[in-house]
Amino acid sequence: MSRHLEISIDRQSRIPIAQQTRDAIRRMIEEDMLQPETRLPSSRRLGMDLGVSRSVVVEAYEQLIAEGYLVARRGSGTSVAPSVRPPRESVLAAPQRPVAARWDLRTGGCDASWFPRQEWVRCLTAVISAAGPSELGYATPAGPPAVRQAAAGYLSRVRGVRARADRVMMTAGFAQGLALLCAVLRERGHEVVAVEDPGHPGERQFMSRAGLRPVGVPVDADGLVVDELYRTGARAVVVTPACQFPTGVPLAAHRKAELVEWAHRVDGFVIEDDFESAFVAAADRAPALQSLAPDRVVYAGSASKVLAPALRLGWLVVPSPLMPGLEFVRSSRDFGCSGLEQLAFARFLETGGFDRHLRRVRDEVRKRREQVRDDALRLLPGVRPIGAASGLQTYLELPAGCDEAALLRAAQARSVLVHGAQFYRINRAVQPGAVVVSYATVHRPGLSRAMAALGIAYREVCTGPPVRHHRGGKSMRTGLGAHAVDPARELRVPVTASPPLGPRVVRPG
Numbered sequence: 323m324s325r326h327l328e329i330s331i332d333r334q335s336r337i338p339i340a341q342q343t344r345d346a347i348r349r350m351i352e353e354d355m356l357q358p359e360t361r362l363p364s365s366r367r368l369g370m371d372l373g374v375s376r377s378v379v380v381e382a383y384e385q386l387i388a389e390g391y392l393v394a395r396r397g398s399g400t401s402v403a404p405s406v407r408p409p410r411e412s413v414l415a416a417p418q419r420p421v422a423a424r425w426d427l428r429t430g431g432c433d434a435s436w437f438p439r440q441e442w443v444r445c446l447t448a449v450i451s452a453a454g455p456s457e458l459g460y461a462t463p464a465g466p467p468a469v470r471q472a473a474a475g476y477l478s479r480v481r482g483v484r485a486r487a488d489r490v491m492m493t494a495g496f497a498q499g500l501a502l503l504c505a506v507l508r509e510r511g512h513e514v515v516a517v518e519d520p521g522h523p524g525e526r527q528f529m530s531r532a533g534l535r536p537v538g539v540p541v542d543a544d545g546l547v548v549d550e551l552y553r554t555g556a557r558a559v560v561v562t563p564a565c566q567f568p569t570g571v572p573l574a575a576h577r578k579a580e581l582v583e584w585a586h587r588v589d590g591f592v593i594e595d596d597f598e599s600a601f602v603a604a605a606d607r608a609p610a611l612q613s614l615a616p617d618r619v620v621y622a623g624s625a626s627k628v629l630a631p632a633l634r635l636g637w638l639v640v641p642s643p644l645m646p647g648l649e650f651v652r653s654s655r656d657f658g659c660s661g662l663e664q665l666a667f668a669r670f671l672e673t674g675g676f677d678r679h680l681r682r683v684r685d686e687v688r689k690r691r692e693q694v695r696d697d698a699l700r701l702l703p704g705v706r707p708i709g710a711a712s713g714l715q716t717y718l719e720l721p722a723g724c725d726e727a728a729l730l731r732a733a734q735a736r737s738v739l740v741h742g743a744q745f746y747r748i749n750r751a752v753q754p755g756a757v758v759v760s761y762a763t764v765h766r767p768g769l770s771r772a773m774a775a776l777g778i779a780y781r782e783v784c785t786g787p788p789v790r791h792h793r794g795g796k797s798m799r800t801g802l803g804a805h806a807v808d809p810a811r812e813l814r815v816p817v818t819a820s821p822p823l824g825p826r827v828v829r830p831g
């Protein structure tokens with residue numbers, strides 16, 4: 323049987339519809355949303371579904387056949403090719419391919435110089451010196467009781483999480499937590515999981531590989547558009563409420579209430595990815611979503627951005643109905659992660675070392691964020707920073723007429739690597755474009771030079787009439803997803819920097 327394809331076409335876009343169709347299908351294949359050998363609808367059927375002529379779909383299919391993504395067999399229609407190129411690396415889990423460039427401002431990195439080496443060594447040494455048979459033996463897969471207790475205490479104090487030690491599961495980072503949760507959701511009969519669009523492409527790969535189909539839900543100036551969630555048929559959603567990744571928009575209070583109501587109504591779960599909340603400015607910091615509905619929200623945190631990805635350390639706080647299934651899945655896969663590292667982390671928390679460390683790092687992050695924002699406004703006239711003062715990257719929306727892909731190429735030619743909005747989007751027809759500038763790895767002097775080079779690239783490419791933003795109707799909402807945002811609401815988005823993501827190559831400037 324052929325599958326229905328959920329493709330959004332933007333009829334206002336200057337991108338031809340055949341190209342939009344082709345790009346959408348290619349992306350679904352690359353992100354494992356369409357598995358090898360899946361049969362596609364006939365060109366006539368898809369044309370009718372999309373409200374376009376059959377020849378448009380034929381053109382898209384032919385191009386994808388030529389590229390090796392699809393195969394057409396007489397009598398059996400068009401299908402995804404049996405082996406479509408080697409799977410792309412997961413950007414969540416694997417380093418991005420190194421590209422020769424002086425400044426790597428792509429999201430996903432962290433600053434190795436931040437890692438508190440001395441304090442960590444002290445904590446680890448103290449733990450190892452004191453370790454007895456139980457610390458050196460197998461703990462429960464969810465982690466040593468003392469660590470779960472320390473994590474519960476910390477998360478209650480700092481994030482308002484309603485945490486009890488027996489609901490905490492320590493993980494090898496968010497990635498493992500997500501993989502375990504996907505397995506549990508599959509066991510419980512879920513087939514679809516909703517994700518923010520834009521969001522992290524690596525996360526979507528994880529889900530697909532775990533047998534769940536990720537479905538995008540747009541994000542606007544108030545965060546995830548919960549009304550759209552009902553349309554997906556999903557009963558689970560992954561969100562970044564503290565600062566939406568990558569736009570930096572915080573989930574508005576009314577949306578949080580709607581999201582919790584949605585979870586109750588569909589008897590579903592919300593997975594709250596809180597990995598960047600440490601970098602939300604104090605004035606904008608709100609308690610975790612989980613505090614509103616601990617029975618419906620899985621809270622997920624990670625040490626990757628605040629300490630180092632190499633620790634592979636993360637934690638889940640799990641609603642009671644999910645905990646037995648999660649423990650079962652976990653124990654059938656591994657016996658937990660390094661107890662000694664976890665105990666060192668617990669000691670770091672309890673001695674106040676982590677709080678001190680965060681104060682130092684936050685201060686530096688704030689300075690970099692302000693510098694990038696100021697440079698952007700000065701050197702890239704017409705761009706608009708979206709989101710709150712949060713995270714490790716700034717989402718810079720491009721003015722109408724500025725070609726995102728051309729800008730990224732021009733930036734690379736000037737030795738600056740940045741991702742554009744397209745990297746994060748599922749619905750690629752959405753406009754306007756953006757550049758997302760991570761300030762996680764490059765120090766301030768290097769950032770200045772990188773932003774100056776980006777500014778030159780911008781002037782080369784975005785030379786249209788100055789500062790004409792996508793106002794009104796469809797385009798003005800577009801930077802934050804395909805959902806209509808009225809001008810008044812859009813203006814409420816603080817004009818400051820926004821947030822970041824996964825691992826990669828550090829190139830101090």
Ligand SMILES: Cc1ncc(COP(=O)(O)O)c(C=O)c1O
Pocket residue numbers: 414430494495496497498522525567595597623624625626631635636822823824825
């Ligand atoms: C959206 C998102 N969530 C969470 C994480 C943290 O993942 P992990 O804890 O597996 O390193 C990342 C890492 O970049 C990320 O991009």
